[in-house]
Every structure is written in structure tokens, then in C-alpha cells.
Amino acid sequence: MANPVLVEVTRGDVVESRHRGMVVVVDGDGKVVFEAGDIEHPVFPRSSCKAMQALPLMESGAAEAYGFGNKELALACSSHSGEDGHAVLARAMIRAAGRDEDTLECGAHWSFQQPILIEQASHGPKPGQLYNNCSGKHAGFICACCHTGTDTKGYVGYDHPLQAEIRGIMESLTGSILGHDNCGVDGCSIPTYASPLKGLAHGFAKMTTGVGLEPIRSKSAKRLMQACMAEPWYVAGTNRACTALMQAAPGRIFAKTGAEGVFVAALPEQGLAMAMKCDDGATRAAESMVAATLARFFKGEPEVQGRLLAMANSEMRNWNGIKVGDVRATAAFA
Amino acid sequence: MANPVLVEVTRGDVVESRHRGMVVVVDGDGKVVFEAGDIEHPVFPRSSCKAMQALPLMESGAAEAYGFGNKELALACSSHSGEDGHAVLARAMIRAAGRDEDTLECGAHWSFQQPILIEQASHGPKPGQLYNNCSGKHAGFICACCHTGTDTKGYVGYDHPLQAEIRGIMESLTGSILGHDNCGVDGCSIPTYASPLKGLAHGFAKMTTGVGLEPIRSKSAKRLMQACMAEPWYVAGTNRACTALMQAAPGRIFAKTGAEGVFVAALPEQGLAMAMKCDDGATRAAESMVAATLARFFKGEPEVQGRLLAMANSEMRNWNGIKVGDVRATAAFA
Numbered sequence: 076m077a078n079p080v081l082v083e084v085t086r087g088d089v090v091e092s093r094h095r096g097m098v099v100v101v102d103g104d105g106k107v108v109f110e111a112g113d114i115e116h117p118v119f120p121r122s123s124c125k126a127m128q129a130l131p132l133m134e135s136g137a138a139e140a141y142g143f144g145n146k147e148l149a150l151a152c153s154s155h156s157g158e159d160g161h162a163v164l165a166r167a168m169i170r171a172a173g174r175d176e177d178t179l180e181c182g183a184h185w186s187f188q189q190p191i192l193i194e195q196a197s198h199g200p201k202p203g204q205l206y207n208n209c210s211g212k213h214a215g216f217i218c219a220c221c222h223t224g225t226d227t228k229g230y231v232g233y234d235h236p237l238q239a240e241i242r243g244i245m246e247s248l249t250g251s252i253l254g255h256d257n258c259g260v261d262g263c264s265i266p267t268y269a270s271p272l273k274g275l276a277h278g279f280a281k282m283t284t285g286v287g288l289e290p291i292r293s294k295s296a297k298r299l300m301q302a303c304m305a306e307p308w309y310v311a312g313t314n315r316a317c318t319a320l321m322q323a324a325p326g327r328i329f330a331k332t333g334a335e336g337v338f339v340a341a342l343p344e345q346g347l348a349m350a351m352k353c354d355d356g357a358t359r360a361a362e363s364m365v366a367a368t369l370a371r372f373f374k375g376e377p378e379v380q381g382r383l384l385a386m387a388n389s390e391m392r393n394w395n396g397i398k399v400g401d402v403r404a405t406a407a408f409a
Numbered sequence: 410m411a412n413p414v415l416v417e418v419t420r421g422d423v424v425e426s427r428h429r430g431m432v433v434v435v436d437g438d439g440k441v442v443f444e445a446g447d448i449e450h451p452v453f454p455r456s457s458c459k460a461m462q463a464l465p466l467m468e469s470g471a472a473e474a475y476g477f478g479n480k481e482l483a484l485a486c487s488s489h490s491g492e493d494g495h496a497v498l499a500r501a502m503i504r505a506a507g508r509d510e511d512t513l514e515c516g517a518h519w520s521f522q523q524p525i526l527i528e529q530a531s532h533g534p535k536p537g538q539l540y541n542n543c544s545g546k547h548a549g550f551i552c553a554c555c556h557t558g559t560d561t562k563g564y565v566g567y568d569h570p571l572q573a574e575i576r577g578i579m580e581s582l583t584g585s586i587l588g589h590d591n592c593g594v595d596g597c598s599i600p601t602y603a604s605p606l607k608g609l610a611h612g613f614a615k616m617t618t619g620v621g622l623e624p625i626r627s628k629s630a631k632r633l634m635q636a637c638m639a640e641p642w643y644v645a646g647t648n649r650a651c652t653a654l655m656q657a658a659p660g661r662i663f664a665k666t667g668a669e670g671v672f673v674a675a676l677p678e679q680g681l682a683m684a685m686k687c688d689d690g691a692t693r694a695a696e697s698m699v700a701a702t703l704a705r706f707f708k709g710e711p712e713v714q715g716r717l718l719a720m721a722n723s724e725m726r727n728w729n730g731i732k733v734g735d736v737r738a739t740a741a742f743a
Contacts, residue, residue, distance in 0.1 A: 077411035077429070084669070084690060086593030089603045091453050092669050092690035095411070095429070119425050182728025185523065193519065196530035207728065259420030259734065262727045269423045335418070335426050355689040356418060356426035394516025394541065399594045 078112035079407050081367075082353070082360040084391075086400040094360035096336065097272055098351040098368055103286030105250075105277040108347060109371065111407050114276075117269040118352045119259055122154040123333030125212050126299045127248055127278060128241050128265075132215040133295035137222030141171040148302035149309035150211030154332060156312030157186035157195070157206040164309070165205050168214035172221035179204040180231045181213045181263040188312065209263035211309070231264040238266055244292075245270075248278030262334060272350050275339060279348035283329065283341040300329045300341060316362040316386070320369065323382040330365060332358070338365035342372055359402055363387050367404035412446035413741050415701075416687070416694040418725070420734040428694035430670065431606055432685040432702055437620030439584075439611040442681060443705065445741050448610075451603040452686045453593055456488040457667030459546050460633045461582055461612060462575050462599075466549040467629035471556035475505040482636035483643035484545030488666060490646030491520035491529070491540040498643070499539050502548035506555035513538040514565045515547045515597040522646065543597035545643070565598040572600055578626075579604075582612030596668060606684050609673060613682035617663065617675040634663045634675060650696040650720070654703065657716040664699060666692070672699035676706055693736055697721050701738035 082094040097112030107114070129151040132138050138148060147168055155161035169178060183204045186192040195202055204210060213231075220227045220237055229235050233255075246253050251270035261267040280286070283300060285293035303310045307321035310331065320330035320340065329341040336353030338361045349368055353360040366386035373380040387404040416428040431446030441448070463485040466472050472482060481502055489495035503512060517538045520526045529536055538544060547565075554561045554571055563569050567589075580587050585604035595601040614620070617634060619627035637644045641655035644665065654664035654674070663675040670687030672695045683702055687694040700720035707714040721738040 086453055086601070086603075087591075089451065089453070089591060089593060091593070091603075093688050095689075117423065119420055119423070180729070182730075184728050185527065189519065189526075192523075192526065193530040196527040257421075257423060259423060259425070260727060260731055262733070264727060264729045264731060267420070269420075269425075353689075354427050355429075355687075355691055355694070357689055357691065360689070393594060393596045393598060394518050395514070395598050396516075397594055397598060399596070 076113070078354055080405055081111060081407050082363045082402060083405055084400060084402050091400065094353050094355060094357055096351060096353040096360065096364060098349065098364060099273045099276045100347055100349040100368060101273065101276045101280050103280045103284030103346055105273070105280070107273070109368065114273045115271045117257060118272045118275065118337060118350070119267045119269045119335065120275050120339070121261060121267055121333030121335060121337050122209070123331050123337045123339040123350070124245065124275065124278075125154065125331060126152045126282065126296070126303065127245055128212060129215050129299050130244050130292065130295055131219040131237060131240050133298060134291055135219050135223050137218045140222055141168070141218055143168070145302040145305040146309050148299055149306040151215030152299055152303050152331065153211045153310045154208045155211060155309065156188045156191050156315060157202060157208060158191055158312050161309065161312065162202070162205040162210065165210040165214045168211070169217055172218045174217055174221065174227070176203060176205050178217050178227055179207070179210060179213050180229070181207040181209045183207055188315070191312070207263060213263065233258065233266045242266070242268070245278070248281055249274035250277060272352060276348050276350035279339050279341050279350065280346070283343045283348055284346045300343065303331070304329055316365075319386060320366065320383070323386075324373065324379045328369060332361065336361040338362070340365055340369055342369075345372060347372065363389070363402055363404050367408040371408065410447070412688055414739055415445060415741050416697045416736060417739055418693075418734060418736050425734065428687050428689060428691055430685060430687040430694065430698060432683065432698060433607045433610045434681055434683040434702060435607065435610045435614050436680055437614045437618030439607070439614070441607070443702065448607045449605045451591060452606045452609065452671060452684070453601045453603045453669065454609050454673070455595060455601055455667030455669060455671050456543070457665050457671045457673040457684070458579065458609065458612075459488065459665060460486040460616065460630070460637065461579055462546060463549050463633050464578050464626065464629055465553040465571060465574050467632060468625055469553050469557050471552045474556055475502070475552055477502070479636040479639040480643050482633055483640040485549030486633055486637050486665065487545045487644045488542045488651075489545060489643065490522045490525050490649060491536060491542060492525055492646050495643065495646065496536070496539040496544065499544040499548045502545070503551055506552045508551055508555065508561070510537060510539050512551050512561055513541070513544060513547050514563070515541040515543045517541055522649070525646070541597060547597065567592065567600045576600070576602070579612070582615055583608035584611060606686060610682050610684035613673050613675050613684065614680070617677045617682055618680045634677065637665070638663055650699075653720060654700065654717070657720075658707065658713045662703060666695065670695040672696070674699055674703055676703075679706060681706065697723070697736055697738050701742040705742065
């Protein structure tokens with residue numbers, strides 16, 4: 076069974092391309108309140124689960140010991156654009172633990188955002204590891220290791236104590252068994268584990284509600300998500316979807332993207348969380364999907380809902396600025 | 410009915426993303442020799458049909474009058490990467506017609522290829538219209554107009570005589586009725602028309618075999634495709650799929666990509682042509698699809714087939730150079 080078409084891309088009056096996918100919204104008990112497609116399908120969360128991966132930074136006491144506030148915690152959960160403010164803060168976090176950039180094991184890449192990439196290229200050579208979109212997460216990893224006296228060397232590896240701890244946290248949150256069978260290597264070299272989409276959503280619902288979590292985990296999870304909502308620029312960057320979604324209803328929407336068309340989001344006031352994956356991995360579709368799903372839960376607030384629907388259904392223009400078509404969420408979200 | 414999954418993207422041992430699509434291979438009479446998915450579905454050819462759009466340049470006598478050789482004709486059919494050699498030749502073509510860069514109406518953009526974009530950004534401001542991936546096609550348009558005494562102003566418009574001529578050529582080649590109902594505006598502002606995938610393939614089969622074409626059209630079509638095969642760098646650029654596909658069997662494969670996951674190709678020796686579209690518009694999938702389809706027709710030549718299969722099934726590596734997965738054509742091509 077193919078998943079439903081969730082996003083269409085039009086040109087003139089014709090649908091030019093179609094994106095299929097799966098979406099699930101659950102409450103803290105795991106009760107499904109909205110779904111489309113095969114919600115039990117195993118999905119690599121990729122960067123969407125960074126707030127889960129940042130829990131050791133909180134639970135170890137490292138974040139408190141190093142004096143981290145909202146910005147540092149948001150950056151620890153981020154896939155940032157490699158703007159200077161992101162890299163500077165990542166360096167400060169690593170220095171707080173007495174280390175430097177060389178401790179990072181994430182690798183280096185040019186920014187994925189064209190305007191930032193152009194800025195980078197116009198000023199010098201390829202940026203270093205601090206500019207990797209995952210450098211904030213890795214800074215958090217290094218801080219967690221240093222605070223607990225764990226050797227940072229090889230901290231990205233499957234068998235490193237930190238990754239084993241994260242694996243246990245994610246098993247507990249998602250209700251899945253994670254191991255070599257469903258493990259892949261992520262862009263930044265850490266393990267990523269394919270688990271059912273519904274379990275990923277349920278993990279975030281537990282984090283935002285605290286349902287079923289020990290007090291320290293509940294408190295840590297809420298603190299991380301609050302930090303992201305308080306400092307959304309540090310979670311992504313200028314003109315990025317995660318940042319714009321969280322700015323659409325400040326303090327009331329948590330949202331985080333992952334590579335290959337994944338998105339998670341949470342609505343703390345409503346005690347709900349969601350996860351979605353575009354089958355083909357397209358970011359443009361995942362962004363439309365998450366905005367369309369979130370919009371369903373702001374029906375009584377036309378202003379917020381309007382902002383979200385404007386992200387779900389957006390115009391495409393060509394090199395001369397002429398409107399050529401739209402990216403639009405389908406009736407599956409109606 | 411959903412189209413079949415034609416390309417899978419793996420991570421570790423798990424399929425992370427899936428691309429559906431449609432493929433058709435036909436001979437000069439339009440007889441289908443291979444197919445997958447809904448081959449009657451209307452598809453915007455986008456840039457895949459540039460060799461069709463270059464026919465007025467040939468048939469008007471402009472190409473001969475301006476002394477154009479293989480490189481100029483290949484560039485007229487190209488979606489180039491905006492490397493300096495492409496822009497310099499586009500300028501020379503426009504100058505041959507007594508015009509300059511300001512006559513172009515394609516708009517400007519940074520190169521789509523990251524290494525070229527980085528090179529561009531490290532040397533100066535945003536490049537001009539000569540660096541637009543369509544500048545060679547537009548240079549051909551300008552030359553065709555100038556040679557026939559047609560006003561170039563508004564040459565990108567639906568009602569301009571050149572676009573009306575191209576519409577007629579494409580109707581004749583694809584066997585479709587083209588008009589406002591199935592028209593969209595392309596990235597470079599010219600009209601693009603959605604027509605059944607099989608018709609697009611048949612148009613290229615007519616071009617490569619001459620079946621059913623008047624002598625001038627048959628000669629012009631063959632000349633354009635031969636020029637592309639002779640100078641494949643001018644059709645795309647360094648490390649580009651069209652260029653590599655044509656280099657895999659020099660003079661024996663014509664291949665041209667189009668935006669939103671389209672590809673066409675022709676095998677002049679075998680009298681066949683093909684068209685394909687990835688439903689979701691992904692370039693990585695369209696490139697795998699065309700290589701896998703072409704490989705079917707080189708079964709007796711392991712070396713050529715091996716080159717094509719290496720393009721159909723390629724490794725993905727992360728920022729540290731670790732292999733993380735593959736892009737691979739599915740059993741639909743077996």
C-alpha cells in the first residue's frame with residue numbers, strides 16, 4: 076500500500092510533482108488523534124530527535140555546571156545554518172568544558188542555506204567543524220562527557236558510553252528496540268536508529284507532557300523544549316522552517332526538522348506531539364506537511380493558523396520573479 | 410494507482426527513502442519496448458526538450474549563417490552549470506547575431522552546482538544572465554530571431570512568434586495538443602507544456618531515427634543530437650549526469666535532464682528513445698532511473714553497462730567520508 080499524496084507541487088494549472096508520506100499526532104498516552112499513511116513504518120529520525128539526544132547534557136548536570144541558558148540549550152538541539160552566531164556559541168560551549176574545536180568529530184561542510192553559503196564563500200575557505208549544522212549537538216555531547224569524566228575520543232561511535240546512553244534513552248522514549256539491525260550512520264557520524272513513526276511521536280509527547288517519565292527526565296525534556304521555543308533562531312537560523320514555525324506561536328510550538336524529509340513537533344499546551352516523514356525525503360514537502368498538521372490544532376486562532384497555512388501552501392517564483400506554481404498541502408490535512 | 414518505486418535510498422541496511430516514477434522506451438514508430446508506471450501521464454518536459462526547442466535555430470538557417478559548430482549547438486541544447494566556458498560561448502553566440510547580454514530574458518541565478526557556486530561567490534557578486542543554466546538555449550533563440558528578422562523583445566512569451574513556432578514543433582513531435590490549458594512558465598520564463606510521457610519519448614525517437622519527419626527536420630534533429638554527443642561538457646558541465654552519460658558511450662547515447670525529476674535519452678544506433686519522470690521531482694532519482702534504463706540496452710557490452718550501472722547505483726558518504734548508504738535502482742529495471 077502506497078502512502079497518500081500529502082503535498083503537491085503545481086505549475087500553471089497542472090500538478091507537476093507529488094510527495095507521499097506519513098503523519099501521526101499522539102497524546103502523552105500514545106493515543107492517536109490524527110494520522111495519514113503507515114504510521115508504524117520504521118523511520119530514521121535523523122536530526123529531528125536532537126532534543127532526545129541532548130538529554131544526557133541535562134541529566135548529567137553538565138548544562139547547569141557550565142552555566143548554560145536558553146541559547147546554549149537551543150543550540151544543543153539544533154540543526155543550525157552555520158551563521159557566525161551559531162559557530163561562536165558552539166565554540167563557547169566547548170570552551171566551557173575546557174576543550175577546543177579539535178575535539179569535535181562531526182566533520183565540516185559548507186552551509187546548506189544558499190545565502191549563508193555565498194557569504195561563507197565570499198569571505199574565505201571552507202568553514203571548519205564549528206560551522207557543521209550539528210556542531211551545537213556535538214558541543215553538548217562533549218560537555219556531557221567532560222562533566223562526567225568520560226573520554227571524549229570516539230564519542231560519535233556506536234559503542235561509546237554516551238551513544239549507548241542515548242540509545243537507552245531513545246528506546247525508553249520511543250518504545251522501540253534499537254540496535255545494529257536498525258542502525259545507520261548519520262551525516263555527522265553518530266548512530267541513527269530506524270523506529271516506527273508513531274513511537275517517535277510518542278517519545279516527543281512524553282517529553283512535552285512528562286507522562287510516564289521519571290522526574291529528572293520530565294524536567295530535563297521540558298527545559299530543553301522550552302529553551303528551543305525561547306530561542307528559535309539558535310535551533311535553525313535565518314529564514315529556516317523550524318525557526319519560523321516556533322515564531323508563529325511563541326512558546327506554544329516546538330518544531331524540529333530531520334534530513335530526508337522528517338519533522339517532529341509538539342504542542343505543550345495541548346499535550347500533543349507529532350512526527351512525519353515524506354517518503355522521498357524532500358524537505359519542501361516535510362515543511363509543508365508539518366505546517367499543515369500544526370494548523371489543524373489552531374482552528375480557533377485565525378492569526379496563528381494563517382501563519383501556519385502560509386507555510387503549508389507557498390508560492391514558487393522563477394528567476395525573473397514570475398509566479399510559476401505552488402507547493403501545497405493536499406486534502407489529506409483537511 | 411501509484412507508480413512503482415523505481416529508486417531506493419538506503420542507510421545502513423534500511424531503506425530510508427523511496428522514489429516512485431514512470432519510464433518509457435519507444436522506437437521511431439512509437440512502439441513501447443520498456444515501460445514502468447503510468448506512461449500516458451502528462452509531464453512537463455522542462456529542460457529535457459531543449460533539443461526540440463533548438464530546432465528553429467537549425468531550420469531557419471541561423472546556425473549555419475552564424476557558423477555554429479558542435480560546441481554552439483550543444484550549448485543551445487544545454488542546461489549548463491554556469492562555468493566560465495559556458496558563459497563565454499553563450500556571449501559569443503549572441504554577439505554573432507550582433508546583440509549583447511542585455512537581449513537575454515532568462516534572468517540570473519547562482520550556479521546549481523555547489524563547487525561552481527563556491528567559485529562564483531569567492532570571486533565576486535552574483536553572476537549575470539550569461540551564467541543562467543539556460544543561457545545557451547536563449548542565445549539560440551536570439552540567433553533564430555535575429556536571422557529571420559523577428560523582433561527579439563518578449564521572445565520568452567507565449568504569443569511571441571518563436572514560442573508559437575516551438576509549440577507547433579513540439580505538438581508535431583509529441584503528438585499532443587499544446588496550449589494554455591497545459592502550459593506553465595519555466596524557470597527561465599518560456600512556456601513549458603505538460604504532455605503524456607510516452608509522447609515525449611516518441612518525439613525523441615522520431616528525432617533520432619527521422620521516422621515520419623520532413624527531411625529538414627530530420628537532418629536538423631540529428632545534427633543537434635550529434636553535436637550534444639560530440640561536446641557533452643557543453644550540454645551540462647563538470648561532474649554532471651548528462652555529460653557523464655554521454656561520455657559513457659561516446660556518440661552512442663544522447664541524454665538530457667529536466668527540472669523536477671525528468672530525463673530523456675536516445676540510442677541512435679538502436680533507433681530508440683526514452684523519457685522518464687520521478688513523481689516527486691528528485692534529481693538523484695531521475696539520474697538513477699535514466700542510467701538504469703540505458704544499462705538495459707548495453708547487455709552485450711559489460712564495460713559500458715558497468716559505467717551506467719555505477720551511475721544507477723551510487724554510494725552516499727557523510728562529512729567524514731564514511732559510507733552511510735546507497736542510491737539504487739530497484740528490481741523494476743531488472
